[in-house]
Amino acid sequence: METVLSLPLKIHNREICNRVVFHPMEGCDGTFDGGIDELTRRRYLRFAKSGVGIIWFEATAVTNEGRANPRQLFLNENTKDSFRALVKEIKAVSLAENGFEPVIIVQLTHSGRFSKPNGTPEPIVAYRNSHWEIGKENQPYIVATDDYLSTIPDKYYNAAVLAKEVGFDGIDVKCCHGYLFNELLSATEREGVYGGSLRNRTRLYFDCIDAVKKAVGEDVFVTTRLNACDCFPYPFGFGVDENNNIDLSETKLIIKELYEKGIRLINLTLGNPYLIPHINRPCMNAPEDGEAGLKRIYDVTKELNEAFPEISFIASGLTYPADSAMEYAERIINDGVADFAGFGRLTFAYPSFYKDYLEKGTLDKNKVCLKCSKCSLLMRAGTVAGCPIRDSEVYMPYYQKYVLGK
Numbered sequence: 001m002e003t004v005l006s007l008p009l010k011i012h013n014r015e016i017c018n019r020v021v022f023h024p025m026e027g028c029d030g031t032f033d034g035g036i037d038e039l040t041r042r043r044y045l046r047f048a049k050s051g052v053g054i055i056w057f058e059a060t061a062v063t064n065e066g067r068a069n070p071r072q073l074f075l076n077e078n079t080k081d082s083f084r085a086l087v088k089e090i091k092a093v094s095l096a097e098n099g100f101e102p103v104i105i106v107q108l109t110h111s112g113r114f115s116k117p118n119g120t121p122e123p124i125v126a127y128r129n130s131h132w133e134i135g136k137e138n139q140p141y142i143v144a145t146d147d148y149l150s151t152i153p154d155k156y157y158n159a160a161v162l163a164k165e166v167g168f169d170g171i172d173v174k175c176c177h178g179y180l181f182n183e184l185l186s187a188t189e190r191e192g193v194y195g196g197s198l199r200n201r202t203r204l205y206f207d208c209i210d211a212v213k214k215a216v217g218e219d220v221f222v223t224t225r226l227n228a229c230d231c232f233p234y235p236f237g238f239g240v241d242e243n244n245n246i247d248l249s250e251t252k253l254i255i256k257e258l259y260e261k262g263i264r265l266i267n268l269t270l271g272n273p274y275l276i277p278h279i280n281r282p283c284m285n286a287p288e289d290g291e292a293g294l295k296r297i298y299d300v301t302k303e304l305n306e307a308f309p310e311i312s313f314i315a316s317g318l319t320y321p322a323d324s325a326m327e328y329a330e331r332i333i334n335d336g337v338a339d340f341a342g343f344g345r346l347t348f349a350y351p352s353f354y355k356d357y358l359e360k361g362t363l364d365k366n367k368v369c370l371k372c373s374k375c376s377l378l379m380r381a382g383t384v385a386g387c388p389i390r391d392s393e394v395y396m397p398y399y400q401k402y403v404l405g406k
Contacts, residue, residue: 001358004333005326005341008053011265011312012221014169016340017100018053019333020354021314023267023344024107024172024225026058026072029384034061034074036082039384039394044086046351048093048102051358054340055090056225056267057106059174062152062159065124066110066180067117069382075106075159075166084166091167098355105170105223106163108156108212112144112180114274119382124148126183127190131236132275144180146192149204152180153211160215170265171220173209176227177280178272181205185238185250186230198250202257209261224258225267226251228300231279232272246296248303255308267314267342268301273376281345282320283371290320290371302337312339319346320371323363325353345369349390377403 006018029039047055061067061074075083091101113123113132121139128141156173163171175181184204187195194203213222229239229246241247255266271279278286282293297317305313315338321328329341346353349369357363370389378395379385381402388399400406 001361003326003358004330005354006358009312009339011103012170013218014103014221016053016103018051018354019340020052020329021054021056021267021340021342022047022050022052022347022351023316023342024056024058025344025347025385026068026379027385028069028071028379030071030073031079031082032070033078034064034067034072034076035079036073036086037071039386040073041086041089042394043386044090045093047347048090049097049355050347050351050353051094051098051355052102054103054105056172056342057104057168059107059109059111060159062108062110062155064117065122066112066115068109068111068114069116069379070119071384072111072117075108075162077162080162080166083162087167103169104167105172106168107172107174107225108159108163109174110152110155110180112183113178124180126180126187127195129183129186129236131232132178146194149194152204153207156208157211157215160212160220164216164220169220170223171212171216172267173205173212173222173224175205176225176269178230178274181208182227182230182238185227185254186232186236188235198253202254206257206261209258209263213262221265223263223265223267225269226254226258228268228270228304230272231270231276237272246300248300251304252307255304255311259308259311263311265312265314267316268304268338269316270297270300277373277376280316281371282317283373293317294320298332298337301332302335305336305338314338314340314342316342316344318343319369322368322371323365325368326357326363345371345375345387348375348385348387374399374403 031037113125230237234240234242269280282290301315346369350367374388383398383402386395388395
């Protein structure tokens, strides 16, 4: 079937075969030293058969203390061979199934406030934030010192060297959803070289982008998943004004500098999945109607896409329209909202949706994501994440044991 979603687009030195992106979705199912495990491999080989242009590999830690859970992926000398094997297998399976290799981007991260490397919270924060810490005031917060933060670019450099070695096509320096670099964007009251002015608040983020670019040269492109705004009340988050309206003025200054650093692909998102998950993934039983959340993402993404026509943007929130998700994805591209359509929860529930759409012109209503957030409940319960409804044979036993306590 002919569709705007199947049009190719060149980013840097990579030809991306279509406009569909699988977002970075953590499975929390790696080995305890951060390598690829059985469920990780199963998930990505299902993704490989999907026929999408970009598989955005999930959040992968650059340091052990910055892991969000004990089974978060962690690219290091001990685990690199497991990554290499999986990347090679993803490309081989896609080539056999679809006739092309997808572009595979790895998301490098430091979890900061949400670090939990041993299964209990060990938050490393940019600053103490009373809004974010409601009900969690007694956690063992460590405010990262300037000396500690200054060591992180080397960790990104080392991880980027390995990412290139194992075969990733792109590297995402993650700056979203309240993790360390994103939290620093709102650190207006922090003292020292990483707080206060926008230049200081972006210092670590840009230093790590520079380190990654130095590590990989021109062979691997650098990108970022960026929070356009946090949607927290002022002054507790980035990207809002004193009246709590979205204010993209600083976001645009950041994107301008990203462009000057050679970034040509940005994966946009909003909000914080820990505290206000409905902002970046509209869902059922939320404080607002899902259509309102979808419109917010649409409006923010379009404004930034129009302001930076030479950058390609990936939109988020597209799982919400359910069986009409592909028509909505076509609309955002035709309307000039974004250049790529990014899908998250739908990839857990229905990884073959894009291929089905091309072949049948529609999605199967009995396979689409129900927006029930059970995948997130699995993660919050400290176990592996997946869809216990649509992939019930594998994930329902985990849901019954860890969420329902049966």
